[in-house]
Structures are given as C-alpha cells and as structure tokens.
Amino acid sequence: MYSKEEREKAIKLYIKYGKCGADVIRELGYPDRKTLVKWYRTYLEKGVLFEQYPRSSTYSLEQKKTAVDYYLEHGRNLSRTIRALGYPSRETLRSWCKELVPGFCNKHISGIKVNKEQKKEVRFEQYTRTDIVKDVAKKYVITQEKSYNWKKELFLGSEHIAMDKGKNKSQPPDDRDTLLSEIEALKRQIKRLKLEKDILEPTVEIIKKDPGVDPKNLTNREKVELVDALRDKYSLKELLDCLKLARSSYFYRRKIALLPDKYEKLRHHIKRLFDENYGCYGYRRIHALLVREGICVSEKIVRRIMAECDLVVVRKKRRYNAYKGEKAPAAENLIRRDFYAEAPNVKWITDITEFSIPAGKVYLSPIIDCFDGLVVSWSISSRPDAELVNSMLDRAIETLKEGEHPIIHSDRCGHYRWPGWVLRVAKAGLRQSMSRKACPQDNAACEGFFGLIKNEMFYNRSWKGVSIR
Structure with a gap:
C-alpha cells in the first residue's frame, strides 16, 4: 500500500515526463503502469491528487x-x-x-407451541368439516401438512408417520426429468474418462513419457503437442480444461512454433562438427571448437541443441565389476595360494565369470573342489545377483556329508559379503576365506578353470543367432 506522498510524487513525475510511465517506474521503482494510469485518471476526475479514504470503524x-x-x-x-x-x-x-449466542446455528425456534387439547380440537374440526383445512390451519397458526399428520396419528400412530417420512426420503426419485439429468451427468462423466484415457496414449507415443506420468505435470510445449494430436476428436475447450492449460498459453506456444528457428545455421554447424570428430565429442568439446572458430554462444545452448538432435556420444561398454566396496569386514585368507587338498570337500574355490555374446551377457558361478578339480555345483544367469551365488551354495551344501566343513575361498566381491551368503556359510559350518584386494593370483585355480573352459568351448566360435536363453 502506497502512502499519499508516494502517490503524489508519482503523479507529478508522470505529468512532468509527458505521461511516460516507463520513465516514472524506472526512477521510482513503483508502481506498475496500470496503477499509475489509474492514479492519473482519478486526479483528472476529482481535481486533486488524492483524498484520504475514510476507513471503516471497528465495532466495540x-x-x-x-x-x-x-x-x-x-x-x-x-x-x-x-x-x-x-x-x-x-x-x-x-x-x-x-x-x-451459544447454539445459534443448531437451535430450532418453533413458531407456536400447541398443547394436546388444541390437537384434539383440530382433529375434531377436520372430521366434522365445520371449516376447510386451510381455515383450520390458519386459525391455530399451523401448517396444513401438520394438521394432516395429526389426523393420521389419531388412527395410524406416530410410529407409522415416522416410517412414512423415512420411506419417502430413502425412495429414489420418480421424476422423469431428474432421471434424465442423472443420465446426462453419467454420459458426461464417461466422456471425461474417455478423454483422459485418450490423452495418456499420445503421452507415451508422441512425447515418449512413462505410462504412469500425469499429463497435468507436462510442460506447456508438450501439452500443446497433445492438444494438436487430439483436436480431431475433441473440442479445444475440453482438451485445455483436462490438461489445465490456459487458452492464451496454448496460442502463444502455437505462435512460437511457427517462428523460424534462429539456431538453424548453428544446428547444422554443430552436427557437422560432431560428425567430423566421429561422434566422440560432447557438448563441452563442441563448445570449445565453436569458440575457437569465433562463434560466441552459450554452452547451455550447445547442450540443448545436441539433445534435440540426439547427438549423444557412444561410450564403450564397461566390463562388469562385482566389487562393491568394503561394506563388511573381509574374511582372512586361509588358502594362501595353497590349492592342494588331501581329500575331497576340504578346500572349495568359487568366483563369477562373464560370457559376452551378441544376444547379451551370461554369468557363470561354479564351486570347484581343489582335490580333483571337480565342479561341485554351479549356476548360470543373465544377471549377476545374489540369487546366482546363493542357489549355487545351497546345492553345494546338500552334497556334504556329516562332519565335512570345507574352506570356501573367493575374492572380495560384494556377493560374498551379503547377509544371505554369510548366513548360509555360518549355518553350514563352512570356513570363509577371501583373497586380497585387487589380487587375482590369490584365486588362481578358479581363474585357470575359467580360462580353460573359455578356450575349449567359447573362444574362436561364432555366437550370432544364439539366444541367451
């Protein structure tokens, strides 16, 4: 709220600067243009700058x-x-x-109280027909409906009257117009639900959003795309109301879309630089090349143009690494590179290896007995998860006889530190052993087994057309 002095100052500057509101706002920092014009018109109508508006007094x-x-x-x-x-x-x-007044809203004030004697007189006059019902009601200052109810109470009882009232309230309306209006309301609701369903389909197909996205949370540009895609089936008003999009915003976006692309030349230039460098330059390197050529443009614009043109650097696929960090204490290295065993089920070794084929990746997890190199159990899966190693360990434990508690040696992979693995090892009475960090030689026997199996059946073969299933 501006004071009288502030308003007077603004009006004087407005007149002084030849009714240029921009200069007044630039100098004073207030108000907006419409408010300034309103103040000036008030000044012209009343002949004074401003009068003190009377304030409404508060009541005691x-x-x-x-x-x-x-x-x-x-x-x-x-x-x-x-x-x-x-x-x-x-x-x-x-x-x-x-x-x-306590209970002002809930308290019912009746007009006139009628005693039992007056009720009898009303009933008597109704049955003797000395006066018509309207005159009887007017005489005793009651409604015609109440007089009829008293008449029914005489023969049917008050309980029957209460049941009739409840029955009338619970019965569905028989009015034809009411039923037709309900049908129309249901039709409108069905049409509304169908509209919402039809909006979700182009949201996934055209804008490439997730199926569970709320169309109301889309940007105005994306909403305009949806409206244009459904204009043939629904009216503009229905679509704008459903998407919560203002009519002015819709036409503003349509107007913006018709304007020529001011970055068209830059767009082609960025594509050329990206292709010349074999598609391995990101937006920072592309921006550096543009600056070197004397083209001054924001790095954010380069990033946006590359995203719109799908100029994405293709990175080399990284090999799977099962190391998840030191999330739990590592077990002591009990094997110490001594993979010789005097009897079966004394020393077990295990690890995970990857087989990469055109159809995808397959992971193998075996348990090998150091006594004769026998594969005690193994499991294979397209995902290196806990189920891969836990199922393998369960089958290996089932082969043990009573009193056999071998050492099971592995690397420091996260699979062998998860609670499921540790609990199974402790329950079976196994002794867990782990290699040192980044030292595959501590599990050389298992690595040698992987090399042998890959040389014999995986390398130097074509796996095209082979499914990972």
Whole structure:
C-alpha cells in the first residue's frame, strides 16, 4: 500500500515526463503502469491528487451486544435490526450471533407451541368439516401438512408417520426429468474418462513419457503437442480444461512454433562438427571448437541443441565389476595360494565369470573342489545377483556329508559379503576365506578353470543367432 506522498510524487513525475510511465517506474521503482494510469485518471476526475479514504470503524463489544440483543428481542429478523440500528451488514450480524449466542446455528425456534387439547380440537374440526383445512390451519397458526399428520396419528400412530417420512426420503426419485439429468451427468462423466484415457496414449507415443506420468505435470510445449494430436476428436475447450492449460498459453506456444528457428545455421554447424570428430565429442568439446572458430554462444545452448538432435556420444561398454566396496569386514585368507587338498570337500574355490555374446551377457558361478578339480555345483544367469551365488551354495551344501566343513575361498566381491551368503556359510559350518584386494593370483585355480573352459568351448566360435536363453 502506497502512502499519499508516494502517490503524489508519482503523479507529478508522470505529468512532468509527458505521461511516460516507463520513465516514472524506472526512477521510482513503483508502481506498475496500470496503477499509475489509474492514479492519473482519478486526479483528472476529482481535481486533486488524492483524498484520504475514510476507513471503516471497528465495532466495540458493547455495540456487538446491543445489535445481538435487539435481534433476539425483536423477532430474530436481520433486516429489521439493521434498519433500526444502522449497522452492521447481514453477514457481520450473523457472525456476531454465532459468536455471542451459544447454539445459534443448531437451535430450532418453533413458531407456536400447541398443547394436546388444541390437537384434539383440530382433529375434531377436520372430521366434522365445520371449516376447510386451510381455515383450520390458519386459525391455530399451523401448517396444513401438520394438521394432516395429526389426523393420521389419531388412527395410524406416530410410529407409522415416522416410517412414512423415512420411506419417502430413502425412495429414489420418480421424476422423469431428474432421471434424465442423472443420465446426462453419467454420459458426461464417461466422456471425461474417455478423454483422459485418450490423452495418456499420445503421452507415451508422441512425447515418449512413462505410462504412469500425469499429463497435468507436462510442460506447456508438450501439452500443446497433445492438444494438436487430439483436436480431431475433441473440442479445444475440453482438451485445455483436462490438461489445465490456459487458452492464451496454448496460442502463444502455437505462435512460437511457427517462428523460424534462429539456431538453424548453428544446428547444422554443430552436427557437422560432431560428425567430423566421429561422434566422440560432447557438448563441452563442441563448445570449445565453436569458440575457437569465433562463434560466441552459450554452452547451455550447445547442450540443448545436441539433445534435440540426439547427438549423444557412444561410450564403450564397461566390463562388469562385482566389487562393491568394503561394506563388511573381509574374511582372512586361509588358502594362501595353497590349492592342494588331501581329500575331497576340504578346500572349495568359487568366483563369477562373464560370457559376452551378441544376444547379451551370461554369468557363470561354479564351486570347484581343489582335490580333483571337480565342479561341485554351479549356476548360470543373465544377471549377476545374489540369487546366482546363493542357489549355487545351497546345492553345494546338500552334497556334504556329516562332519565335512570345507574352506570356501573367493575374492572380495560384494556377493560374498551379503547377509544371505554369510548366513548360509555360518549355518553350514563352512570356513570363509577371501583373497586380497585387487589380487587375482590369490584365486588362481578358479581363474585357470575359467580360462580353460573359455578356450575349449567359447573362444574362436561364432555366437550370432544364439539366444541367451
């Protein structure tokens, strides 16, 4: 809220600068252009810069009580109270009554109380037909409906009257117009649901969003694409209301889309630089080349253009690494590169190896007995997860006889530190052993087994057309 002095100063500068609102706002920093013009028009109409607007006085507690008491004592009529006192408004008086009169909203005030003798007189006059029902109701200051109810109570009882009232309320409406209006409402609801369903389909197909995305959370540009795709089936108003998109925003985006691309030359130049460097330059290197050529453009614009043109650097696929860090204490190296065993089920070694074929990657996890190189158990999967090693260990434990508790040696892979593996090892009474970090020689026997099996059946063969299944 601006003070009177601030408004006067703004009007004087507005007149001084030849009604140039931009200069006034630039110098003072306030107000906006519409407000300044409004102040100037008020000045022209009244001949003065500004008058002090009278403030509405607040009402004291005594005034509130006086108004509420008058309202209660004079028939509880809001209009009569306001005319007599000259204040306040209807809503204000109603709020005062709610504040000062307990149970004002819930208390039912009946007009006139009728005793049992008067009820009998009403019933008698109805059956003798000395007067018509309308005159009887007017005589005793009751409604015609109440007189009929008293007549029914005489023969049917009050319980039957209460049941009739509840029955009438619970019965569905028989009015034809009401049923037709309900049908129309259901049709509109079905059309609305069908519209929402039709909006979700192009959201996935055209904009390439996830199926669970809410169309209302899309950008205005994406919403405009959806509206244009569905204009043949639905009206513009229905689509804009469903997507919560303003009509002005829709036409603004349509207008922007028709403008020529100001980065068209730069777009072709960036594509050429990307192709000349074999598609291995990201947006930082492309931006550096543009700067070297004297083209001054923001790095963010280069990144946006490359994203719009799908200029993505193809990186070499990284080999799977099962090391997950030192998340749990490593077991002691009990084998110490001594892979000789005097009997079966004394020393076990295990590891995971990868087979990469055009159809995908396959992972093999065996347990090998150091006594004779026998594969005790093995499992194979397209995912190197906990199930791969746990299922292998369960089958190996089933082969043990009573009293056999071999050492099971592995590397420091995360699979052998997960709670599932550690719990199985402890429950079976096995002794866990681990290699040193980044030292494959500590598990050389298992690495040699992988090299042998790959030389004999994997290398120097074509795996095209072979499924990983």
